Amino acid sequence: MRSRLIFLAVTAALALAVKSCVLDAYKIPTGSMEETLLVGDCIFVNKLAYGVGGIGRSDVIVFEYPGERDEAFAPRGKYFVKRCIGLPGDTVSISNGAVTVNGAASSASAHDAPTGRFQPHQPFPDIFPRGAAFNPDNYGPIVVPRRGTVLPLDERSIQQWYTFIVREGHVVDTTGRAVTIDGVLAVEYAVERDYLFVLGDNRRNSADSRFWGFVPVENVIGKAVVIYWSSDSTRRLRWPRIGTMVN
Numbered sequence: 001m002r003s004r005l006i007f008l009a010v011t012a013a014l015a016l017a018v019k020s021c022v023l024d025a026y027k028i029p030t031g032s033m034e035e036t037l038l039v040g041d042c043i044f045v046n047k048l049a050y051g052v053g054g055i056g057r058s059d060v061i062v063f064e065y066p067g068e069r070d071e072a073f074a075p076r077g078k079y080f081v082k083r084c085i086g087l088p089g090d091t092v093s094i095s096n097g098a099v100t101v102n103g104a105a106s107s108a109s110a111h112d113a114p115t116g117r118f119q120p121h122q123p124f125p126d127i128f129p130r131g132a133a134f135n136p137d138n139y140g141p142i143v144v145p146r147r148g149t150v151l152p153l154d155e156r157s158i159q160q161w162y163t164f165i166v167r168e169g170h171v172v173d174t175t176g177r178a179v180t181i182d183g184v185l186a187v188e189y190a191v192e193r194d195y196l197f198v199l200g201d202n203r204r205n206s207a208d209s210r211f212w213g214f215v216p217v218e219n220v221i222g223k224a225v226v227i228y229w230s231s232d233s234t235r236r237l238r239w240p241r242i243g244t245m246v247n
Contacts, residue, residue, distance in 0.1 A: 022048055024221065025228070026062055026079065032200035032207065033081060036060065036111070036246065040238070042229035043081070043246060049223035055196065058107050059084045060224040060246050063198075069128045069212045072166040081224060082208055083108060086197030088146030088217070094139035094210075095120070099199070111201035128213040129160035136203065139210055149191040153179050161189065164213065168192050193218065 028041040037043065037060075045062045055061065062081045067074025085108050086092040090101050097115075099106040115137055118124065124135035134140065143149070151161055158172070158179045165172050165181065168191070173180045180186060195214035200206025209215065230241040 022046070024062075026081065026224075028081065031205055032202050033060070033083070034202040034205075036083075036201045037081065037224075037227070038230065038238075038241070040231045040233065041227050041241060043224045044226050044228050045222040046225045047222040049225075050220065055084055055087065055217065055220065055223075057084060057087060057090075057101065061196075061198070062221045062224060063196075063215050064219040064221065066167065066213065066215055066219060067163075069126070069130065070163055072163050079221065080198075082198035082200050082206070083111070084196050085199050085209075086144040088144055088194040088196070089149070090144045090197070091141050092139075092144060092197045093141040094137065097137050097203075108199055108201075112203040115204050126211055128209065128211055129164075131156070131159055134210070136210055142197075144197045145191040145193075145195045145214060147191060147194050151189045151191065153186055153188055155179075165189055196220070 024045045024047055026043055026045055028037045028039055028043065031039055060081065061084050062079055065074055065078040065080050085099060085106060086101055093100045099108040118135035118137040120138045121133045122135050123133050127134045155177050158174055162172055170181050178185060181189065194217040196217060197209045198215055199208045224246040226246060227241050227244045230238040232238060
């Protein structure tokens with residue numbers, strides 16, 4: 001007990017001393033990351049984790065929410081925590097709940113099981129991208145865009161990529177059968193930023209990249225590192241979770 005009280009005192013001091021420049025603190029509001037993170041967990045996020053190294057597959061990251069699938073301009077200041085599954089240029093696929101990245105099994109498969117409600121190629125109306133024959137249990141394959149990725153555009157594909165291109169700062173017009181970007185006829189689009197594909201560990205109850213799309217790398221705040229406080233719905237402390245590293 002004494003060691004945990006000392007830990008709490010130290011973490012409180014750290015929170016006051018370095019919150020603005022090195023660490024930030026977030027409280028988990030939903031069950032999308034169970035059992036890794038529970039509702040009521042409070043975590044420290046290392047804001048400098050990616051200053052000298054790149055984001056890793058399976059990292060638990062905090063990021064500014066990019067917006068709903070068809071929402072061109074998301075409200076600022078809304079933050080999510082998810083597990084990074086795909087890096088820029090990766091090919092992500094989910095088959096009956098099993099996740100693969102670039103053809104290899106992903107550790108994400110160990111965190112959750114399929115819902116059992118969907119068959120392969122059974123479309124789900126709220127899936128990303130719009131009109132794809134994907135569903136929460138059977139998704140992709142889809143390539144995570146990276147800077148320079150070329151997206152072919154036509155009357156059909158622009159419906160999938162319209163919001164994505166607008167978010168990169170362009171005016172897209174689909175009047176008639178032609179596609180124009182910033183007033184210029186376009187048959188393809190070169191992506192200008194790097195992106196990530198993220199999933200919640202509790203995929204049965206997670207709004208993630210399957211539903212609203214990719215996360216710009218620049219939206220990442222940092223890497224979740226430790227649970228510094230945890231209490232349940234009755235405000236009872238969950239002592240075994242306090243001080244636990246986030247993996």
